[in-house]
Amino acid sequence: MDGNERISRLLLKQEVDEFLYYEADLLDARRYDDWLALLADDVRYWMPMRRNVKVDDLEREFTREGRDISWFDEGKQTLTRRVRQIQTGIHWAEEPVSRISHVISNIRLLEANPSWAEPAEVAVGCRFLVYRNRVETETDILVGKREDLLRRVEGELKITRRRILLDQNVLLSKNLTFFF
Amino acid sequence: MATTRKDGYRPGLVDISAGQVSREIFVNEEIYREELERLFARVWLFVGHESQIPKPGDYFVSGMGEESVILCRDRAGKVHVFLNSCRHRGMKVCRYDEGNTPVFTCPYHGWSYGTDGQLVGVPYFREAYHEKLDRSRWGLVEVPRTYLYKGTVWACWDSAAPPFLEYLGDFVRYLDLTLDGWDGSEGGTEILGGIQKWRIPCNWKFPAENFCGDSYHNISHRSVDLVGIGPSGTGRRDMRERQMARRLQVAFYERGHQTGVYLFPKDQATPPSYQHSPEVSEYFAHCEEERRKKRGEWGRLIGSPGEIFPNTALHPRQPRTIAVWHPRGAHQTEVWRWYVVDSAAPQEVKDFLRDYYIRYSGPGGMTEQDDMENWNYAHAASRGTIARRYPYSYEQGLGFETENYEWQGLRIPGTVMDITDAKSSEHNLRNLYRRWAEFMEAESWGELATWRLARAAE
Ligand code: FES
Numbered sequence: 001m002d003g004n005e006r007i008s009r010l011l012l013k014q015e016v017d018e019f020l021y022y023e024a025d026l027l028d029a030r031r032y033d034d035w036l037a038l039l040a041d042d043v044r045y046w047m048p049m050r051r052n053v054k055v056d057d058l059e060r061e062f063t064r065e066g067r068d069i070s071w072f073d074e075g076k077q078t079l080t081r082r083v084r085q086i087q088t089g090i091h092w093a094e095e096p097v098s099r100i101s102h103v104i105s106n107i108r109l110l111e112a113n114p115s116w117a118e119p120a121e122v123a124v125g126c127r128f129l130v131y132r133n134r135v136e137t138e139t140d141i142l143v144g145k146r147e148d149l150l151r152r153v154e155g156e157l158k159i160t161r162r163r164i165l166l167d168q169n170v171l172l173s174k175n176l177t178f179f180f
Numbered sequence: 181m182a183t184t185r186k187d188g189y190r191p192g193l194v195d196i197s198a199g200q201v202s203r204e205i206f207v208n209e210e211i212y213r214e215e216l217e218r219l220f221a222r223v224w225l226f227v228g229h230e231s232q233i234p235k236p237g238d239y240f241v242s243g244m245g246e247e248s249v250i251l252c253r254d255r256a257g258k259v260h261v262f263l264n265s266c267r268h269r270g271m272k273v274c275r276y277d278e279g280n281t282p283v284f285t286c287p288y289h290g291w292s293y294g295t296d297g298q299l300v301g302v303p304y305f306r307e308a309y310h311e312k313l314d315r316s317r318w319g320l321v322e323v324p325r326t327y328l329y330k331g332t333v334w335a336c337w338d339s340a341a342p343p344f345l346e347y348l349g350d351f352v353r354y355l356d357l358t359l360d361g362w363d364g365s366e367g368g369t370e371i372l373g374g375i376q377k378w379r380i381p382c383n384w385k386f387p388a389e390n391f392c393g394d395s396y397h398n399i400s401h402r403s404v405d406l407v408g409i410g411p412s413g414t415g416r417r418d419m420r421e422r423q424m425a426r427r428l429q430v431a432f433y434e435r436g437h438q439t440g441v442y443l444f445p446k447d448q449a450t451p452p453s454y455q456h457s458p459e460v461s462e463y464f465a466h467c468e469e470e471r472r473k474k475r476g477e478w479g480r481l482i483g484s485p486g487e488i489f490p491n492t493a494l495h496p497r498q499p500r501t502i503a504v505w506h507p508r509g510a511h512q513t514e515v516w517r518w519y520v521v522d523s524a525a526p527q528e529v530k531d532f533l534r535d536y537y538i539r540y541s542g543p544g545g546m547t548e549q550d551d552m553e554n555w556n557y558a559h560a561a562s563r564g565t566i567a568r569r570y571p572y573s574y575e576q577g578l579g580f581e582t583e584n585y586e587w588q589g590l591r592i593p594g595t596v597m598d599i600t601d602a603k604s605s606e607h608n609l610r611n612l613y614r615r616w617a618e619f620m621e622a623e624s625w626g627e628l629a630t631w632r633l634a635r636a637a638e
C-alpha cells in the first residue's frame with residue numbers, strides 16, 4: 001500500500017466510523033425515518049440463530065440466510081413495516097418506549113471495491129452491544145458481531161447488507177422489537 | 181378472605197362452573213413443583229420431528245418439562261428418547277443441539293453410551309471396577325413411551341398413560357390439520373431448518389391458554405393490523421376466507437385438548453388468498469380444491485390455534501407452527517418453535533412462507549412480540565399478596581356450549597362454541613384449566629382416563 005492509498009484508507013475509516021456512530025445515534029434517538037434513509041433499497045438484513053454443534057461440524061453453527069428460519073431475514077420493505085409498527089404508538093412491546101443504547105466498537109475495514117481511493121463498496125466488521133431497558137427494571141444486553149457492506153450512492157454511504165451474529169443460543173430476550 | 185392457606189394446590193382454585201381461576205396457579209412456586217410431578221411426568225409431550233434425525237446416529241437434544249432429553253435414531257434406525265444425564269454422576273451427556281454420532285461419551289469420567297442407550301464404555305472397567313459393574317443396568321434412562329405420528333415424535337414418562345392415539349382421541353383429526361399437506365395429503369408436511377428458542381418471563385400457562393384460542397385478544401394486535409403483514413398483502417393479518425366461514429371453538433372435555441376451526445360453507449369455493457404473489461396464490465388455490473376432493477366434507481375445515489394438553493401449541497394456518505411451552509420455574513417459560521410447510525410446495529412457496537413466518541411469529545414476529553409483552557406483565561402484576569386474592573375471569577360464553585354441533589351436513593367432534601356471531605368466548609381456555617385441575621387432583625391414570633370408565637359401564 002503506497003502513501004496515498006494509506007491516506008485514502010485512513011480517511012475512509014474515519015468516514016465509516018462516523019457513519020456507524022451516527023446511525024447508532026439515530027436509532028437511540030428513535031429517529032427511525034432518518035435511519036431507514038441510510039438503508040439501500042436492496043438492503044439485506046439478516047440475523048441467524050446459532051446452534052451448539054461439534055467443532056468439526058461448524059458450518060452448521062448458523063441457520064442459513066434465505067433457507068432456514070432465522071431471527072431476522074429482512075429487506076427494506078419489511079424493515080419499514082417494523083418501523084411503522086413502532087410508530088403506531090400502540091405496539092405494546094415498545095410502548096411505553098424502551099431506553100436503548102447501541103455501543104459500536106472494534107470497527108475494522110475489511111475490504112474496499114474497487115479501491116481504497118475510490119471505494120464504491122466497503123465491507124466493515126464491528127462489535128455491537130445493544131442495551132435495552134424498559135418499563136421499570138426490565139433489562140436486556142445483547143452482544144455480538146456485525147458485518148456490514150456499505151455502498152456509496154451519490155456520494156453518501158448506504159447500508160447494503162448487514163449480518164448480525166448474536167452471541168446467544170437460547171435468546172434471552174422475550175422479543176426483538178429493536179434494530180441492530 | 182382467610183389469611184391462612186395451604187401452600188400448594190387445593191380444590192377450588194379452578195372453578196369452571198363460575199368461570200374463575202385463581203392467580204395462585206400461575207405464580208405459586210409450590211404449585212409449580214407439583215405440576216412438574218403430576219402433569220409433566222404423566223402427559224404426552226412433543227419432542228421433535230423425524231426429519232430432524234433422518235439417518236442412524238442422528239440426534240436432536242430436546243426437552244420434556246424442565247429436563248433435557250436426547251431424541252436419537254440408533255444404528256438400527258429405531259427412534260429413542262433418553263434423559264440427557266449421565267447415569268454415573270449426572271453430567272449432561274450431550275451439550276450439542278444436534279448432530280450425528282456413533283456414541284455419546286460423557287465429558288466427566290468418560291462413560292460412553294451407544295445410540296440405543298446401552299452403556300458400552302467404562303474407563304478402567306477391569307482395574308477399578310474389577311469387572312463387577314453390571315453395565316446392562318446402567319444405560320441411559322430411556323423415556324418408556326414414545327410414538328411417531330406423521331413425522332412428529334411424542335414421548336411420555338408414565339407407563340400407565342394411555343397410548344398416544346387414545347390420549348388424543350378424535351382430536352387427532354385436528355392435529356392432522358397441522359400435519360397434513362394443505363391439499364389434504366396425509367402427513368404431507370416438513371419442518372424448516374432452525375428451531376427458535378427463547379425465554380419469556382411468565383408462567384408457561386399464559387402462552388398455553390393464549391394458544392388454546394384466546395379469540396378475545398385480537399385488539400392487542402392492532403398495531404400490526406394497521407401496518408399489515410397479511411399474506412394477501414392487505415392490511416390484516418388474517419385471510420379473507422374467515423369472513424365466509426363459521427368460526428368455532430372446539431374442546432375435548434375428557435382429554436384437555438382444544439382448537440379453533442373455520443368451517444366453510446358447503447357449496448362455496450374458498451376465496452383466493454396470497455394474491456400479490458401469483459405462484460403462491462395459485463398453489464393455495466390448487467390445494468384448496470384438492471383438499472375438498474380428497475377429504476370431502478371434512479375438507480371444508482381449516483384450523484386456527486389449538487393446543488394438545490398441556491403444552492404443545494398448534495398453529496395450523498400459515499404461519500404453520502408447533503410450539504412447546506417449556507416450564508422454567510413458576511415465573512419463566514422457554515419457548516421452542518418448529519415451523520411447518522407442505523413438503524410438496526414449490527421452493528418459491530416455501531420461501532414466501534418462511535419470510536411470512538419470521539415476520540409473524542417468534543421474538544422477531546410483529547404479531548407475537550405484543551403477546552410476550554402481555555404475558556410478561558400479566559404475570560408480574562399477579563404475583564403480589566393482594567393481587568393473588570383476586571381470581572382471573574373466564575366467563576365468556578359460559579352455558580352456551582353445544583354437543584353434537586353440525587353445520588351444513590358436517591358434524592364436528594368435540595364440545596363446540598360457535599363464535600361467528602359471538603366474536604369470542606373463553607370456552608377453550610376453561611377446558612385447559614378443567615383438565616389441568618383434574619391432573620392436579622387425580623392420583624392415577626385410572627381416574628384420568630374417564631372415557632374408559634364410560635366404556636366399561638356400557
Ligand atoms: S458423570 Fe458421566 S462418567 Fe461420571
Ligand SMILES: [Fe+2]
Pocket residue numbers: 390397401547548551
Ligand atoms: Fe396473539
